[in-house]
Amino acid sequence: MRKGMTFWFWVMMFSFLFTAASLTSDAQTGEVLRVAFTSDARSLDPGITTRDYTGYAVIGGLYDFLVQYDIKPDKDGTFTTDTTKVVPMLAERWEHNPDMSEWTFYLRKGVKFHSGKPLNAQAVKYTFARYIKIKSAANTVLWLAKVTEPGIEVLDDYTIKFKLQGPNPLLLDYVQMLNLGIQDPEAIEAHGGVTPEKPSDWVSKNDVGSGPFKLVSWNAGVEIILERNEDYWGPKPKAKRVIYKIIPENSTREMLLSKGELDIMWLTPSKDYAMLNKTKNLKVMGAPSINTTYIDMNRNNPPFDNILVRKALCYSFPYEAVIKNIFYGRAVQMTSPVPKGAPSHTSEYFTMKQDLNKAKELLKEAGYPNGFSFTFQLGEGRIANSNEIAVAWQAELKKIGITMDIDVLPQAAFLEKLNSKKIPVFMISWTSFVTDPFYQLMFLLGSKSFCNYADIKDANLDGWIEKAVPEGNREKRYAISKEIQKYAAEQALWVYILQPIFDTAMNKKVQGFCFNPDDQFHVKTVYLGK
Amino acid sequence: MNIWRYILRRLLSTLPTIFGALVIMFILTRILPGDPVLMILGPAHASPENIENLRQIMGLDHSILVQFVRYLGQLMKGDLGFSWHSGNPVSQELLTRFPATFELTTFSLMLMIIFGFPLGVIAGYYRNKTPDNIINGMTVMGISMPTFWLGLLLIYVFFFRLGIAPPPMGRLSSEVDVPKVVTGFLLLDTLLSKNFSSFLSALQQLILPGITLAFFNLAIIVRTLKADMIETLREDFIRTARAMGVGQKRILFKYALRNALLPTVTMLGTVYGSLLGGAVLTEVVFSWPGVGMYAVESIQWLDYAGLQGFIILYVLIFTMVNLAVDISYRSIDPRVQLD
Numbered sequence: 001m002r003k004g005m006t007f008w009f010w011v012m013m014f015s016f017l018f019t020a021a022s023l024t025s026d027a028q029t030g031e032v033l034r035v036a037f038t039s040d041a042r043s044l045d046p047g048i049t050t051r052d053y054t055g056y057a058v059i060g061g062l063y064d065f066l067v068q069y070d071i072k073p074d075k076d077g078t079f080t081t082d083t084t085k086v087v088p089m090l091a092e093r094w095e096h097n098p099d100m101s102e103w104t105f106y107l108r109k110g111v112k113f114h115s116g117k118p119l120n121a122q123a124v125k126y127t128f129a130r131y132i133k134i135k136s137a138a139n140t141v142l143w144l145a146k147v148t149e150p151g152i153e154v155l156d157d158y159t160i161k162f163k164l165q166g167p168n169p170l171l172l173d174y175v176q177m178l179n180l181g182i183q184d185p186e187a188i189e190a191h192g193g194v195t196p197e198k199p200s201d202w203v204s205k206n207d208v209g210s211g212p213f214k215l216v217s218w219n220a221g222v223e224i225i226l227e228r229n230e231d232y233w234g235p236k237p238k239a240k241r242v243i244y245k246i247i248p249e250n251s252t253r254e255m256l257l258s259k260g261e262l263d264i265m266w267l268t269p270s271k272d273y274a275m276l277n278k279t280k281n282l283k284v285m286g287a288p289s290i291n292t293t294y295i296d297m298n299r300n301n302p303p304f305d306n307i308l309v310r311k312a313l314c315y316s317f318p319y320e321a322v323i324k325n326i327f328y329g330r331a332v333q334m335t336s337p338v339p340k341g342a343p344s345h346t347s348e349y350f351t352m353k354q355d356l357n358k359a360k361e362l363l364k365e366a367g368y369p370n371g372f373s374f375t376f377q378l379g380e381g382r383i384a385n386s387n388e389i390a391v392a393w394q395a396e397l398k399k400i401g402i403t404m405d406i407d408v409l410p411q412a413a414f415l416e417k418l419n420s421k422k423i424p425v426f427m428i429s430w431t432s433f434v435t436d437p438f439y440q441l442m443f444l445l446g447s448k449s450f451c452n453y454a455d456i457k458d459a460n461l462d463g464w465i466e467k468a469v470p471e472g473n474r475e476k477r478y479a480i481s482k483e484i485q486k487y488a489a490e491q492a493l494w495v496y497i498l499q500p501i502f503d504t505a506m507n508k509k510v511q512g513f514c515f516n517p518d519d520q521f522h523v524k525t526v527y528l529g530k
Numbered sequence: 531m532n533i534w535r536y537i538l539r540r541l542l543s544t545l546p547t548i549f550g551a552l553v554i555m556f557i558l559t560r561i562l563p564g565d566p567v568l569m570i571l572g573p574a575h576a577s578p579e580n581i582e583n584l585r586q587i588m589g590l591d592h593s594i595l596v597q598f599v600r601y602l603g604q605l606m607k608g609d610l611g612f613s614w615h616s617g618n619p620v621s622q623e624l625l626t627r628f629p630a631t632f633e634l635t636t637f638s639l640m641l642m643i644i645f646g647f648p649l650g651v652i653a654g655y656y657r658n659k660t661p662d663n664i665i666n667g668m669t670v671m672g673i674s675m676p677t678f679w680l681g682l683l684l685i686y687v688f689f690f691r692l693g694i695a696p697p698p699m700g701r702l703s704s705e706v707d708v709p710k711v712v713t714g715f716l717l718l719d720t721l722l723s724k725n726f727s728s729f730l731s732a733l734q735q736l737i738l739p740g741i742t743l744a745f746f747n748l749a750i751i752v753r754t755l756k757a758d759m760i761e762t763l764r765e766d767f768i769r770t771a772r773a774m775g776v777g778q779k780r781i782l783f784k785y786a787l788r789n790a791l792l793p794t795v796t797m798l799g800t801v802y803g804s805l806l807g808g809a810v811l812t813e814v815v816f817s818w819p820g821v822g823m824y825a826v827e828s829i830q831w832l833d834y835a836g837l838q839g840f841i842i843l844y845v846l847i848f849t850m851v852n853l854a855v856d857i858s859y860r861s862i863d864p865r866v867q868l869d
Contacts, residue, residue, distance in 0.1 A: 042617055050572030050574065051573075135583040136584070140577045199588060199612065219708075219819075220623070220627075220819065221823065222817075248817060249815050249817070251815075252685060252815055255698075256699065412566065412569050412831065415564070451573060
């Protein structure tokens with residue numbers, strides 16, 4: 001009896017395993033696109049979504065925005081987002097007063113939410129008012145954009161006016177951001193309304209947009225399924241169905257991709273670029289990101305107040321080795337606080353090369369002939385290869401007598417410390433959703449900014465930033481930006497590490513992939529070809 | 531003693547344990563460095579206004595004591611709180627994720643029993659001979675191979691190379707229909723909806739992660755059982771049975787195994803309990819949406835309510851498993867009294 005059972009168990013087991021192959025072979029229907037993400041979305045509500053590739057990838061499909069950046073076709077069938085050109089989306093046209101403190105948007109007629117209700121000026125006002133009330137990600141965006149609730153005026157059903165708190169020449173760049181998708185007021189009111197007393201509500205799990213895709217289902221931790229909106233007012237996507245699969249483990253993702261069980265693998269590590277690119281049915285698309293990874297030094301902490309010490313640290317960093325050996329060449333040198341790819345960026349002030357002798361001399365001059373010791377803090381798992389970068393730098397510093405301890409903190413602890421602005425030396429990675437130089441500079445170098453984690457209080461920088469932010473003339477803005485870039489190099493504000501090349505491995509059949517400098521997945525143009 | 535009264539008493543006795551675990555958890559999570567508010571808002575959106583507002587919403591502006599009393603008040607109403615990192619109520623998260631872990635763990639427990647018991651008996655019987663050495667080698671390999679690596683290896687061989695295992699993408703192939711959720715256990719739900727191809731798919735998805743989990747823990751089971759088999763086989767009643775001409779198989783699997791089983795069952799209970807708390811690495815490798823992954827995410831995101839809910843679940847799991855082990859003692863060995 002027992003023997004018989006064991007025997008049958010084996011027979012069953014093998015037959016199941018073998019039938020598996022026949023079950024999973026006919027997946028290539030062409031109209032379905034399967035994209036692997038590393039973690040589940042935390043929210044689908046643009047108002048609260050932050051640092052969430054999966055959530056943003058869904059939001060970009062479900063929602064429409066007042067305006068959008070132009071998407072330009074490349075020769076090979078891919079697209080590239082042109083962040084210097086804003087084109088109509090929900091707003092057909094717009095105008096502003098001379099100092100750019102009042103903006104009027106004329107909305108497209110006939111746009112419908114997925115519920116079938118019309119999208120009008122009242123909906124825009126409702127959405128922005130909701131975002132301000134729930135005080136999360138979108139609230140910060142609107143606050144930076146100088147939009148206030150009383151300043152939003154509905155002129156008629158399809159005209160809306162924003163009376164800003166001051167001039168803002170970048171308003172268009174703000175309202176194209178993924179955090180400001182326009183929502184369906186009636187749907188929200190039917191499901192609890194605006195709930196500022198909750199950290200997230202019904203909206204964060206549901207579809208209240210008007211975008212080119214509709215939400216079909218969200219199976220937590222497994223997949224999110226989107227379906228083409230057949231009633232979409234604009235150009236319809238070619239993919240009929242898009243499935244975002246949650247596959248946490250990198251090796252598993254790569255095997256699934258190679259076997260054709262997935263079409264796109266989001267977040268492809270640099271170390272696997274060559275291997276995946278050589279795989280027969282795969283291609284790896286890479287585009288320079290405007291992400292900047294750098295080392296920041298808090299000048300309130302001696303010896304980092306000493307410009308010579310900061311310069312010595314800059315000269316000690318193994319720039320080429322990090323890009324070549326740790327990133328396998330899938331990164332470019334960062335050369336300025338304004339990233340490559342952003343307007344007004346220049347590399348002309350970056351003359352830095354690793355030079356340990358010079359670093360030693362500078363240390364001597366600064367009064368530290370025997371070096372010193374400090375702790376380098378970084379957050380865990382957020383910046384690609386951050387630990388390896390730290391270790392590589394540590395070895396170089398040792399050669400000039402500086403002892404560096406590496407302290408890798410869990411993200412929650414790291415953020416708390418960052419926010420206190422008390423960490424002496426730390427590594428940070430920043431991606432601006434708006435490529436205008438002053439979006440980034442104001443955040444990172446302005447003394448009033450809550451993201452100026454090195455607590456830089458510099459009257460020169462503040463003066464430039466205050467002058468440039470409301471400046472409507474692009475040439476003037478960019479001239480000031482250049483001055484700041486020069487000053488940053490002279491002052492050795494940061495140790496510039498790199499700007500990664502954002503690689504995405506995908507099946508060779510994938511067409512219409514869109515490169516986006518903000519490193520988010522663009523679902524509208526991509527599809528699986530024959 | 532009446533068995534039901536016994537069970538009730540045991541369940542009631544977990545309340546202090548849960549309370550104690552919660553107190554420790556509550557203090558620990560809040561002493562640990564890190565600020566959940568900053569995690570939710572993200573660096574670029576953590577304006578002072580947003581921070582202050584969210585801290586109030588989450589009740590973090592109150593002292594630990596006030597927070598704890600409030601949480602207990604919620605618990606009394608059966609509310610486990612809100613898991614902000616996933617945006618769902620904690621109870622909902624646990625209810626959807628625990629069945630995934632339970633199904634996987636139970637499947638691998640069955641594998642452990644099916645393979646572990648015969649192997650343990652054989653190893654005990656052939657002590658220091660070839661079969662024992664082979665089994666010994668296998669178990670050493672199992673326990674020293676990281677589950678993470680073993681999982682990847684199995685995927686590589688059976689899915690990537692041979693192409694006979696289904697893609698390691700969760701609990702069900704995307705080709706088949708998802709059954710209506712009745713119990714949350716896919717094997718049951720698919721059968722209830724009489725969907726045989728979905729049932730098959732669910733079973734196929736279980737095989738590789740099931741083996742991964744079982745292989746690692748098999749060593750513990752086999753070794754415990756082997757030690758007790760050796761002891762038992764020296765007992766007088768075995769010699770008597772042999773002298774009376776009882777068949778070898780009957781002696782080994784009926785008399786000896788049953789007498790040697792108690793410590794192994796205890797061990798199985800412990801293994802089962804800890805696996806039910808989430809086999810994190812296996813879940814990660816096989817994209818298994820289980821409770822382990824949720825617990826780890828909750829730790830990473832400092833999701834207090836999620837962690838607390840998980841702790842309560844964990845204490846309950848261990849209580850239930852221990853209870854089941856104790857009750858099973860009685861059927862294995864009638865001399866055992868429950869009290």
